[in-house]
Amino acid sequence: MMDAVPTQIQPALTIEHITVHFGGLVAISDMNFVVNEGEVVSLIGPNGAGKTTAFNVITGFLQPSHGHVSYRGASLNNLKPHEVTSLGLARTFQRTSVFQSVSVFENVMIGLHRRGRSRLWDTLLALPREHESERELNERAGEVLALVGIERRSRELAGSLSYGDQRLLGVALALATDPSMLLLDEPVSGMNATETARFMRLLNRLRELGVTILLVEHDMPMVMGVSDRIVVLNYGKIIAEGPPAAIQGNPEVIRAYLGQGAKKRARD
Amino acid sequence: MKRLLPCIALLALASVPMWLKDPYLLNAFVTTGIFIIAAMSLNLLLGYTGQLSLAHVAFFGIGAYTSALVALGFDVELVGGIRVVHEPWPVWLGFVIAILVSGVCGYIVGKLSFRVRGAYFVIVTISFAEVVRLVALNWVELTQGPLALTSIPPLTLGLPGLGYFDFFSKQSNFYLVLGVVALSYVIINRLVNSRIGRAMVALKENEWLAVSVGIDVTRYLVLAAVVSAAIAGAAGSLYAHYLKIIDPDVFLFLYTVTMVIMVITGGKGTLAGPIVGGLIFGFIPVVARSFASPELQWILYGLFMILIVFLLPQGIVPAIEKWFGVGEEPREPGATKPKLQDVP
Numbered sequence: 001m002m003d004a005v006p007t008q009i010q011p012a013l014t015i016e017h018i019t020v021h022f023g024g025l026v027a028i029s030d031m032n033f034v035v036n037e038g039e040v041v042s043l044i045g046p047n048g049a050g051k052t053t054a055f056n057v058i059t060g061f062l063q064p065s066h067g068h069v070s071y072r073g074a075s076l077n078n079l080k081p082h083e084v085t086s087l088g089l090a091r092t093f094q095r096t097s098v099f100q101s102v103s104v105f106e107n108v109m110i111g112l113h114r115r116g117r118s119r120l121w122d123t124l125l126a127l128p129r130e131h132e133s134e135r136e137l138n139e140r141a142g143e144v145l146a147l148v149g150i151e152r153r154s155r156e157l158a159g160s161l162s163y164g165d166q167r168l169l170g171v172a173l174a175l176a177t178d179p180s181m182l183l184l185d186e187p188v189s190g191m192n193a194t195e196t197a198r199f200m201r202l203l204n205r206l207r208e209l210g211v212t213i214l215l216v217e218h219d220m221p222m223v224m225g226v227s228d229r230i231v232v233l234n235y236g237k238i239i240a241e242g243p244p245a246a247i248q249g250n251p252e253v254i255r256a257y258l259g260q261g262a263k264k265r266a267r268d
Numbered sequence: 269m270k271r272l273l274p275c276i277a278l279l280a281l282a283s284v285p286m287w288l289k290d291p292y293l294l295n296a297f298v299t300t301g302i303f304i305i306a307a308m309s310l311n312l313l314l315g316y317t318g319q320l321s322l323a324h325v326a327f328f329g330i331g332a333y334t335s336a337l338v339a340l341g342f343d344v345e346l347v348g349g350i351r352v353v354h355e356p357w358p359v360w361l362g363f364v365i366a367i368l369v370s371g372v373c374g375y376i377v378g379k380l381s382f383r384v385r386g387a388y389f390v391i392v393t394i395s396f397a398e399v400v401r402l403v404a405l406n407w408v409e410l411t412q413g414p415l416a417l418t419s420i421p422p423l424t425l426g427l428p429g430l431g432y433f434d435f436f437s438k439q440s441n442f443y444l445v446l447g448v449v450a451l452s453y454v455i456i457n458r459l460v461n462s463r464i465g466r467a468m469v470a471l472k473e474n475e476w477l478a479v480s481v482g483i484d485v486t487r488y489l490v491l492a493a494v495v496s497a498a499i500a501g502a503a504g505s506l507y508a509h510y511l512k513i514i515d516p517d518v519f520l521f522l523y524t525v526t527m528v529i530m531v532i533t534g535g536k537g538t539l540a541g542p543i544v545g546g547l548i549f550g551f552i553p554v555v556a557r558s559f560a561s562p563e564l565q566w567i568l569y570g571l572f573m574i575l576i577v578f579l580l581p582q583g584i585v586p587a588i589e590k591w592f593g594v595g596e597e598p599r600e601p602g603a604t605k606p607k608l609q610d611v612p
Contacts, residue, residue, distance in 0.1 A: 059480065085482035093480070099473040110470040114482040116463040120491070123462040124455060130462065137463070177482050 012037045012181055012212045013058065013089075018067035020053055020236075027053045028236040031067070035181070035214055040207055042215045042223045045233035046257050051216040052094060054233070055185055058214075059091045060084040071181065086114060090179035094186050097170040100159035104150060104169055107158050108141040111176025115140065141176070148172045148202060164195035171202070181212040188219050200226055220258070224248065232257065274453065274540070281446055285439045293554070294438040300550025301445035302507045303523075307530035307542035308452050309499035314528070315537035316460050317492045318472030319385075323377060323393035325524040326400040327497040330373055331366040331504025332514050333404060333411060336420045338362035339509070344409045359423050363505045370501020371494050378493030382486055385475075394521075401519035416515035423509045441510050448506060449543070452499050457539055459495065468492055469537075533576045535583025544584050549573070 013035040020028040028050040035041045043051050056062035058069055060081040069076040071087055079087075099107050116137055122130040145151040148168045153161060158169055167187055174182055188196045196219060203226050206213065217223050223230065224244040232240040232247060234256040240247055247253055288294055310324045341356040381392040404411045411417065423444065424434040435444045459465055467488045470478035479485055508514050526549065534545020552572055556565040580587040 061476070061479075080484075081479040082482045082484050085480060091480055093477065097474070097477050097480075099470055099477065101473060102469060106466065110466045110478070110483075111481045113463060113467055113470075118463060120464070123464055124458055126458060133463070173477070173481055 010037045011035070012039075012072055013214065014070045015054075015058070016068045018054070018057055018064045018069065020050070020057060020062065021065045026236050028057070028064075031233075031236075031238055033231050033238065033241060035212055037212055038207070038210055039228045040203065040213045040215065040226050042217060042227040042230045043233060044217065044223055044230060044257065049233040050236040051233055052185060055091060055183055055216065058084075058183060059089060085177050085179075088178070088180035089183065090174035090177045090181075091183040092167075092170045092174050092185055092187060094189070098158040098161075098166050098173065100157070102158060103154065104145070104156055104158050104161065105141055105154040107169055108144050108172055108176050109137055111144070111173040112137045112140055114177055144172050144176050147175065147205070149198070164191045167191065168199070168202070179211065181214070182206065183214045185216045186218065187215070188217060188222055196222055277543075278446075278450055282443070285442050291438055294442060296551065296554045298438060298441045298445055298510060299507075300546060301442070301449055302503050302510065303526060303530065303550060304543055304546035305445070305449055305452055305503035305506070306500050307527045307534075307546050308449070308456060309496045309503070310527045311531045311536055311542045312456055312459070312496045312499070313492055314531055315541065316465060316468045316472065317489055319382075319489065319492075320390050320528075321393045321493070321496070322390055322521075322524050322528075323397045324496075324500055324527055325519055325521070326397040327370045327374060327500035328504040328507070328523065329400060329404065329518040331370045331501025332508040332518050333417070333504075334369045334501070335359075335362040335366035335505035336417045336508040336514055337410070338365050339421050340417065340419075342410055359421050359509060360425055363423060363502070363509075366501045366505035367498045370504070371498035374493040374495075374497025375490060377497070378490035382489045382493070397519060397521070397524065401516055404516040404519060411516070414515060416513050417508075418513050420508050420512045420514065422512070423506070435509070445506060448502060452502070453539065453543075455495070455499070460539070464488065464491065529573060533573060533583060535585035535587075538583065538585040538589075541583050541585045548584075
């Protein structure tokens with residue numbers, strides 16, 4: 001997260017020939033794309049196109065039938081999700097993804113798990129390292145909450161937050177793992193316009209911090225507004241790839257997903 | 269408040285043998301205390317990681333048998349004609365070895381059974397408990413089978429400079445058990461209020477999300493199982509040296525159920541829950557016995573349990589915390605404390 005913005009284009013995440021079968025169903029077939037360092041890339045497409053499946057493959061929740069995923073030169077195939085996280089890739093989930101029955105602050109403390117330095121013995125014997133580590137985590141949790149802008153809610157139970165704030169907390173959890181790349185699965189679904197605008201500001205702030213972002217989202221104004229590039233999926237296949245303007249005018253994308261209204265808007 | 273209350277409770281309990289001279293009641297305190305230790309260890313798994321282990325009595329029994337056998341010595345012939353002879357060792361060593369052996373069993377069971385969750389996990393743990401019971405029943409050469417291991421010596425402790433203690437009397441056993449309760453409380457308290465405890469709560473709440481923030485779920489489940497089994501083993505060892513006789517009935521499923529009842533009614537996932545629940549369900553039979561016939565005693569036991577579960581589904585301790593408003597106090601750094609002018 002603290003990495004400087006790279007001066008030249010360097011691939012961060014590389015997806016090569018990924019295929020996923022669920023029994024006889026082909027969820028993704030021969031998917032190839034690259035996300036460069038510091039870039040914001042959106043993955044769009046109709047429901048069931050395989051966007052979330054792609055997320056699950058990248059983050060180790062699902063093993064692909066064929067193909068290869070790598071991040072900053074390290075292969076992600078056969079890694080468990082927590083190992084993928086430790087390489088600097090963090091994700092959010094489509095549905096509510098917070099620990100409901102603990103406070104907002106504790107949620108972020110859980111997210112900071114990997115940053116803790118205390119060992120079992122430090123904890124059991126209350127050695128100085130335990131206190132030091134806890135103090136650091138406390139400080140960092142405050143910073144993360146301030147970054148996403150929900151620090152005033154830190155004492156409340158996560159389950160009692162508004163839907164929009166829960167989504168923000170989900171992002172805070174992912175940010176707590178100190179990622180260099182963030183995968184956001186429909187982060188603004190269910191948010192109202194104000195909340196979405198606030199979320200876009202957060203995305204821009206993260207981009208300034210040098211975090212690479214892969215976004216799955218249906219909110220087209222937002223996708224068009226924040227993305228450097230867009231990858232369009234339909235029935236498990238990539239049907240188009242390019243900057244927002246090119247995607248808006250692409251006839252195949254319009255037919256499969258955006259609809260005729262977008263064509264008219266693109267012409268105007 | 270949260271620090272003071274356990275200390276007051278400890279002092280109050282420590283005073284019991286000074287005014288309570290009735291050996292029957294004192295005996296009830298000691299056995300209840302032993303089961304409270306076991307319930308506290310179960311709570312670490314059930315309350316904090318959310319995994320219902322019905323193998324707990326197995327760890328308790330393994331602790332009891334290990335400790336007794338180390339202290340008594342044994343002479344068994346294994347398959348292939350290998351003969352293993354063990355001379356009696358000091359009893360305190362039996363206590364330590366019981367903890368280690370139970371912990372190792374917890375590791376093995378954890379490694380094997382945490383591949384599955386929910387009902388499957390429960391079934392694996394029940395099977396383990398049953399297998400261990402059958403071994404204790406049928407490996408007569410080692411365990412004497414249904415004839416029981418008898419004349420188990422009481423726990424003794426020689427401290428340089430302080431003299432020599434033997435835990436033979438009920439009073440001394442009371443303090444021994446109270447000491448182990450306090451120590452287990454401290455260990456569990458430190459664990460659950462740390463990064464490790466947060467990881468456990470996280471995987472109870474939402475395993476996928478816990479994994480996605482980089483928590484190695486299996487590692488923390490196994491860690492919880494090891495600590496939990498080790499503490500249960502300590503309780504088993506105390507049980508063996510207090511009763512001085514153990515038979516395969518220590519593996520009865522009923523004991524596991526008793527521990528689960530203590531944890532659930534007291535409040536799972538709270539530190540004091542198993543202690544409160546344990547005291548109540550340890551003493552209901554004792555109190556009921558003074559005025560009710562045996563059949564009625566168990567009916568009362570069941571009624572009381574149903575009543576608590578219906579009226580206080582979260583358990584007694586969380587309900588009390590709610591009434592007095594001393595519940596969870598989420599920690600917070602000074603830097604992010606909301607200031608008055610910040611509030612819109």
